[in-house]
Amino acid sequence: MSVDLNTVRRIAHLARIAVSEAEIPRLQGEINAILKFVEALDAVDVDGVEPMTSVVPMRLPMRDDVVADGDIAPLVLANAPLTEDGFFVVPKVIE
Amino acid sequence: MTDLTTLTLAEARDRLKSRAISSREIAAAHLEAIERGAGLNAFVAVTADKALRMAEASDARLARNEAGPLEGLPIGVKDLYATKGVHTQACSHILDGFKPPYESTVTTNLWRDGAVMLGKLNMDEFAMGSSNETSYYGPVASPWLPPNWSRDRARAAALSSEKRGLLTPGGSSGGSASAVAARLCLAATASDTGGSIRQPAAFTGIVGIKPTYGRCSRYGMVAFASSLDQAGPLARTVRDAAIMLRSMAGPDPKDSTCSPSPVPDYEAAVGRSVKGMKIGVPKEYRLEGMSSEIDALWARGAEWLRAAGASIVDVSLPHTPYALPAYYIVAPAEASSNLARYDGVRYGLREPGGDIAELYEKTRARGFGTEVRRRLMIGTYVLSAGYYDAYYVRAQKIRTLIKRDFERAFADGVDAILTPATPSAAFGIGEKSSDNPVEMYLNDIFTVTVNMAGLPGLVAPAGLSSDGLPLGLQLIGRPFDEETLFALGATIEQSAGPMALPEPWWS
Amino acid sequence: MATDRASAKLIKGATGDWEVIVGLEVHAQVTSRSKLFSAASTAFGGEPNSHVSLVDAAMPGMLPVINRECVAQAVRTGLGLKARINRRSTFDRKNYFYPDLPQGYQISQYKSPIVGEGEIHVDLTPDHSIRIGIERLHLEQDAGKSLHDQSPTMSFVDLNRSGVALMEIVSRPDMRSAEEAKAYVSKLRTLLRYIGSSDGDMEKGNLRADVNVSVRRPGAALGTRCEIKNVNSIRFIGQAIETEARRQIALIEDGGVVEQETRLFDPARGETRSLRSKEEAHDYRYFPDPDLLPLELDEALIEALAADLPELPDAKRARFMGDYGLSPYDASILVAERETADFFEDAVNQGGAKRDAKAVANWLMGDVAAQANTQGVAVIDAGLSAASLASLVDLIGEGVISGKIAKDLLVRLFADDRGADPRALVEAHGLRQVTDVGAIDSAVDAVIASNPDKAAQAKTKPGMLGWFVGQVMKSTGGKANPQAVSDALKKRLGV
Numbered sequence A: 001m002s003v004d005l006n007t008v009r010r011i012a013h014l015a016r017i018a019v020s021e022a023e024i025p026r027l028q029g030e031i032n033a034i035l036k037f038v039e040a041l042d043a044v045d046v047d048g049v050e051p052m053t054s055v056v057p058m059r060l061p062m063r064d065d066v067v068a069d070g071d072i073a074p075l076v077l078a079n080a081p082l083t084e085d086g087f088f089v090v091p092k093v094i095e
Numbered sequence B: 001m002t003d004l005t006t007l008t009l010a011e012a013r014d015r016l017k018s019r020a021i022s023s024r025e026i027a028a029a030h031l032e033a034i035e036r037g038a039g040l041n042a043f044v045a046v047t048a049d050k051a052l053r054m055a056e057a058s059d060a061r062l063a064r065n066e067a068g069p070l071e072g073l074p075i076g077v078k079d080l081y082a083t084k085g086v087h088t089q090a091c092s093h094i095l096d097g098f099k100p101p102y103e104s105t106v107t108t109n110l111w112r113d114g115a116v117m118l119g120k121l122n123m124d125e126f127a128m129g130s131s132n133e134t135s136y137y138g139p140v141a142s143p144w145l146p147p148n149w150s151r152d153r154a155r156a157a158a159l160s161s162e163k164r165g166l167l168t169p170g171g172s173s174g175g176s177a178s179a180v181a182a183r184l185c186l187a188a189t190a191s192d193t194g195g196s197i198r199q200p201a202a203f204t205g206i207v208g209i210k211p212t213y214g215r216c217s218r219y220g221m222v223a224f225a226s227s228l229d230q231a232g233p234l235a236r237t238v239r240d241a242a243i244m245l246r247s248m249a250g251p252d253p254k255d256s257t258c259s260p261s262p263v264p265d266y267e268a269a270v271g272r273s274v275k276g277m278k279i280g281v282p283k284e285y286r287l288e289g290m291s292s293e294i295d296a297l298w299a300r301g302a303e304w305l306r307a308a309g310a311s312i313v314d315v316s317l318p319h320t321p322y323a324l325p326a327y328y329i330v331a332p333a334e335a336s337s338n339l340a341r342y343d344g345v346r347y348g349l350r351e352p353g354g355d356i357a358e359l360y361e362k363t364r365a366r367g368f369g370t371e372v373r374r375r376l377m378i379g380t381y382v383l384s385a386g387y388y389d390a391y392y393v394r395a396q397k398i399r400t401l402i403k404r405d406f407e408r409a410f411a412d413g414v415d416a417i418l419t420p421a422t423p424s425a426a427f428g429i430g431e432k433s434s435d436n437p438v439e440m441y442l443n444d445i446f447t448v449t450v451n452m453a454g455l456p457g458l459v460a461p462a463g464l465s466s467d468g469l470p471l472g473l474q475l476i477g478r479p480f481d482e483e484t485l486f487a488l489g490a491t492i493e494q495s496a497g498p499m500a501l502p503e504p505w506w507s
Numbered sequence C: 001m002a003t004d005r006a007s008a009k010l011i012k013g014a015t016g017d018w019e020v021i022v023g024l025e026v027h028a029q030v031t032s033r034s035k036l037f038s039a040a041s042t043a044f045g046g047e048p049n050s051h052v053s054l055v056d057a058a059m060p061g062m063l064p065v066i067n068r069e070c071v072a073q074a075v076r077t078g079l080g081l082k083a084r085i086n087r088r089s090t091f092d093r094k095n096y097f098y099p100d101l102p103q104g105y106q107i108s109q110y111k112s113p114i115v116g117e118g119e120i121h122v123d124l125t126p127d128h129s130i131r132i133g134i135e136r137l138h139l140e141q142d143a144g145k146s147l148h149d150q151s152p153t154m155s156f157v158d159l160n161r162s163g164v165a166l167m168e169i170v171s172r173p174d175m176r177s178a179e180e181a182k183a184y185v186s187k188l189r190t191l192l193r194y195i196g197s198s199d200g201d202m203e204k205g206n207l208r209a210d211v212n213v214s215v216r217r218p219g220a221a222l223g224t225r226c227e228i229k230n231v232n233s234i235r236f237i238g239q240a241i242e243t244e245a246r247r248q249i250a251l252i253e254d255g256g257v258v259e260q261e262t263r264l265f266d267p268a269r270g271e272t273r274s275l276r277s278k279e280e281a282h283d284y285r286y287f288p289d290p291d292l293l294p295l296e297l298d299e300a301l302i303e304a305l306a307a308d309l310p311e312l313p314d315a316k317r318a319r320f321m322g323d324y325g326l327s328p329y330d331a332s333i334l335v336a337e338r339e340t341a342d343f344f345e346d347a348v349n350q351g352g353a354k355r356d357a358k359a360v361a362n363w364l365m366g367d368v369a370a371q372a373n374t375q376g377v378a379v380i381d382a383g384l385s386a387a388s389l390a391s392l393v394d395l396i397g398e399g400v401i402s403g404k405i406a407k408d409l410l411v412r413l414f415a416d417d418r419g420a421d422p423r424a425l426v427e428a429h430g431l432r433q434v435t436d437v438g439a440i441d442s443a444v445d446a447v448i449a450s451n452p453d454k455a456a457q458a459k460t461k462p463g464m465l466g467w468f469v470g471q472v473m474k475s476t477g478g479k480a481n482p483q484a485v486s487d488a489l490k491k492r493l494g495v
């Protein structure tokens, strides 16, 4: 499989990465080089093989239902580019 | 008196214990070495004051005989690890100015045991790279001189930010490897998603181990590919690596994938006999066109182990050739999701935009480097509607097959597997073109299988190439059997003889 | 399947009848102290970003660790829905960018949910109930809140809700009218409240529904559905379905086609409108969350949770009908809220004495409910104890007071004599009804004496008897026993 220019635009938008029209052909070339490289996998017979879900043979650990975190708004907001009255602030999101 | 930076971690530990030297002295010596080594660009942040304060506190504990296992030992920390109030950006522009209000579990364990932090180490952006050239903070130079280069020529090249022609220390833990090999720190934390500890270790003639997935907590490690990322140390000897890993590893309720099993005394395994061990040599790692000296090195390694009383057997890991392509589906897929949080809203870089979508797209376009953007797009594509099964699910099935290959070999009584660490010695900065990314990816061909199967892998220096550059061998072990790797690694280290590290041309 | 049930009313279009098909995805906030994957509080409200951990804010390197109680709540709910509990389920990431979604993905259960197929029985009328199929129930994270009214150009983001556990309960498209959908949601809400896995508080947004609506000619194949997102009251759910169904019918009858899309219900305008433009078509790129392992449940845990389940509404209703001889209607009303049902049983069984349950139910659903209503509180908070209600019923049963007096007594118990013992009140205010024959006879004589002509008519018109009874009751201030009075009158008037 290989991607066309429109697919490159679509992926870039899905990934929320601005791309200039100028760089789209280059990106297409690089992405297709990688897709070509991974085509090798088509040769493998994977019928009846379970996809790996967990690397370690372990059970999901669970925590007790206790409140032991939060009340650290200043720390949560400390690195934010823009805040007001304890909120994160972003350009208006139109519903 | 001897230059304190030439001591091994173990030697320094013992001298501190006997009070022959002070932690403040050894910290100061390394801070000075870091300053002189600035041209290598190994450190992206030096925490001198913090280091001296920690060292003084260590001296006080040493005086009270309350020394921890790493008491007073100055180390470097890969920029991937969250260090409270200290520069933590995974060497990405998108985390500009980020200072976490928290500490990673691995570094917390190191400070608990008395280690002293010198600063944060350069790396490929978000650990995506094999040459440290994708770092927002510029490439790192290896302390090894390029073949028949003069010290002056190298010093001159080191002054430029491109460092063209100098050797790469490998990546993504390039800063860690360069700093350890150049004696800017006694040891360093690193991380390994496809070979990021082991390939740099091989390129710089030092020791690195990627432990079993789940051995070290991932809490507070900036995530690249969650099912592959694992913390590990880089050090100058197998013993030093064992000492570091023992402190870094351990259970952590904050990481659901972290193993609850207790950490053994890895150092005790160093020097343990390997007599009677069965070592597998997988034929699939013998690539056609592989340089004869890598082949010879591999054979020599097997010979050393046989001489030490181990038996060498041929094994087959038939799905080996598919590990790297499968990796380049799984890792970018997980990364495309893990890196979605870098959106300019809660921390890091924000590029203004008229609406939220524009803010996202501009911020991420400017904040992520070329290689990261490329992988995020690949990852987004292989997960997108209509391609998920063909790419991601298929790759995860192949991962199961790769794991089975190893399980079969171990079930047949093999204690560990011996392979080359890299297909070649270190290459030059700017040497590999970026328009065909695959060329760079091939660096990880021998190491990536280990991450795909979640196994432990250790790389130890085993000799020099024809033009005098370090080469390493890799040992792959059973899950949670790092001890066997340390025993075997020490045997190789001893058989190969002390690797003379490069003279400090950079200072 | 074309349904002929009464509740599945067809909608008249310009070109004939239409059947509306409804399925719901209900999001119910799980009752737990801390969040699904972090130890921050789930408390409602609070200062912005105060119930937020570094995990909820998706700081680099932060990892999820699941809350055992949230898992238990999902299993309890699954058991209440007679559903299959999956011994192994997995968590997936649903990837999309939004300011109140800090991770850039929601951790949900897409491929294998914790609860599979189940069902719920919904009573539409006392004697008509329908079965609604449950497709699945899964656990997922709630998002934060974006406030858009704080500034003309900016949105403000509060992550307090970010990471709170939700149960998404997905029904089969088994509903055929707004009424059925509303009945389904209230029954589901009752069930959740009985189990204690969600308070179902719709004011607080703790129970919201995504409503899937399509229309078709009766018996025809399913039409294209539209999903109306986040409808947050039972009334609005009904309105949204009616509105959307009519929109689709009008559209099709004008030769248009329904596009599968997400829409929003605007109660003010009484319309639904498209939420996302098609070019923004979502591609969520689901994949298993590599920070978590598959969730495995062992039999022991499931059995323990099953054993601890309270009696659920359907069982309670059946028992009330069987043990107390209540009508299906009364039983349904009483079990709608667990507290009311308990109050009723408490009153019926006060002092071990099993009293007239029907009478208790009538008083409870009648005067007591009315009182509670005027006070705007729940029946159990109206100020009358189960014991008082019990002795009130006893007093009538023993013939100590008449129903009429009992009503007055109840008014006192809700007012000045709040909390007083009814028996004591009867004595204190001399409300005992008169049964002494002598006293009644003289009262009767007096009334007859002062109405000789009417007494004469009574001989031929027995209907007059009632008038006489009324007069005598009036003269005795309602305290005379009506039966005794009418007996005495019959004798005196010779009828």
Ligand SMILES: [Mg+2]
Pocket: C025, C168, C210
């Ligand atoms: Mg939904």
Ligand SMILES: [Zn+2]
Pocket: C027, C140, C168
């Ligand atoms: Zn949902």
